[in-house]
Amino acid sequence: MTIKNDIVIQANALTCAYGTSVILDNINFEVRRGEVFIILGGSGCGKSTLLKHLIGLYQPAGGSIKIIDQDLVHANQQEHRRILKNIGVMYQSGALFGSMSLLENVRLPLEEHTALDIHAMNLIAHMKLSLVGLGNFTKHYPSEVSGGMQKRAAIARAMALDPEVLFLDEPSAGLDPITSSELDALIRRLAESLGITFVIVSHELASIFAIADRVIMLDAETKGIIADGPPVTLQQSHSNATVREFFNRGKHNNITQVED
Amino acid sequence: MPSFRNSPPPSLEFVDETTDSITLVFKGELRTESVSKVWGKARKKASSRLISTVIIDVHNINYCDGTGIAMLADLLLEAQRRTNVDITLEGLKEDFQQLLDQFDLKHFKPEPDSNAKPIPVTEEVGLTASQFLQDLKELISFVGEAFYSLWIALKHPSTIRWKDMLLTIERAGVNALPIVCLICFLMGLIMAFQSAIPLKQFAAELFIADLVSVAMLRELGPLMTAILLAGRSGSAFAAEIGTMKVNEEVNALQTMGIDPVRFLTIPRIIASIIVTPLLTLFANFMGLVGGWVVYISLGFPTIVYINQIKSAVTLTDLWGGLFKAGVFGLLVAGIGCFRGMQTSMGASAVGQSTTRAVVSGIVLIVMADGLFSVIYYILGL
Missing domain, CATH: 3.40.50.300 (P-loop containing nucleotide triphosphate hydrolases)
Structure with a gap:
């Protein structure tokens, strides 16, 4: 610890x-x-x-x-x-990218900073979303989920690289x-x-x-x-x-x- | 309490009027809808220079809302505006007094009248000039940043977001094809038709083909495509990126360690550089088709049209036009993204960026076109 x-x-x-x-x-x-x-x-x-x-x-x-x-x-x-x-940041509005699904949003920092293959990145993103209770919403777009869910997804995205x-x-x-x-x-x-x-x-x-x-x-x-x-x-x-x-x-x- | 609509307007009487004192007696209900009927009259009396003692009598006011209180406050403030006047308020009921007490009359400073002091012309000119210089400075630094990112992206093609780029190609290119084709077909047709009449006077209708082909390939094909692209896609880029900026998404990219310029603008710029020449090819072709329609309707066979074009334009004209188109694409996408990045806060800022993207896009296109004319002339193309 x-x-x-x-x-x-x-x-x-x-x-x-x-x-x-x-x-x-x-x-x-x-x-x-x-x-x-x-x-x-x-x-x-x-x-x-x-x-x-x-x-x-x-x-x-x-x-x-x-x-x-x-x-x-x-x-x-x-x-x-x-x-x-x-570090990871969650903005007040969530600031998720509207053109990407929740999974893609969480995957983005991984794509940019790691050399993992797509399956590994998908798995990590899925795990992070499950951690914040959104495991069943990976394919949803930010506009399709509630404000609280957007914030949780934003936390998941902020945690993508295990900051x-x-x-x-x-x-x-x-x-x-x-x-x-x-x-x-x-x-x-x-x-x-x-x-x-x-x-x-x-x-x-x-x-x-x-x-x-x-x-x-x-x-x-x-x-x-x-x-x-x-x-x-x-x-x-x-x-x-x-x-x-x-x-x-x-x-x-x-x-x-x-x-x- | 009487209902809104039935309430009669308040009445105002001037009592004990002497040369230097007056009592304003209000009766009835001071309500938002009707208080304006007495406000102006009362203020005019109270602010009269000769009067030094004003008594406001509201014993008979049985209802008073916020606007009514504001009127009373306005009359009381007269004492602040002119020092030589004594104003007293009499008979205000306890409930309404509480409303009035919430407002600190003693420390009230009236808002400066924005119309009162216009900005001098010199100041306005200076301000605009410094804003223009600031804008230019930002543009130069953006151009530098964009070219650096473009260079890095071309050196490491794996860092380009190909998916976004293909999506932009579809949106800015494929989806623009019908409008580009239609406009340029009509351009060719109109040009041929308009020139047919004067050329007929010299029995030179044959040369309509020369005119249409040279104009389309060298000038109008690339220009029209670029202007359409500025209107369709330059504005879209500015709006997309501007909205992302407003929603803090650009900040989010930055804190994720992702360069927003590389992430957002490079795919769009590369896509535009690719699609503009391709669209121009279609534009050229459709312009020639437009000319051809007029040509055959004048009684010439198609083969004459083709041969005439062949003798009028060379491959250099085509390539020259396509190269220009590529540069126009770069300018339109670059300025669109730049205006998007410049967006400040709020929904109206996005609208502003969109407008500015189109305007400066078209200005840049025309300026670049002029430059190309000079360069091509010097090179003898």
């Missing part, structure tokens, strides 16, 4: 900006192996921006990102490719509570059985309590991290009132805590 304290992602003095407007200023955090790590915060605080920086779609304005001991910011093309092979880290952008957005909790169970299962590290952008409280090992909370005003730790600790005893409020759904409410 993997060692829990091994650091997989390390962000040092990371600054994210679009042009001249700084979204996140000088933030530091690290993600340990096998952890379900959640980035949360209110709307517009830069959660998705941070994720896009972590997967190398955007260049940071300053600071460094290390993924599995590789420098993402200064990686040359070959190193960059190696990093990308070790060490999976990035999920709002996995439960737009899903009903039952589908959403099924997805949570899936994430927990994959984290525990395969030792995959998850980095998840989310603001679904129920889902956060169910799956997270650790949470960082971003804040639009300070442009930084205002809380870091396990969700239950943050809910009960964080010094910052905003953080406690977020976890208790505002000043007035007290939600019953969802235990895993």
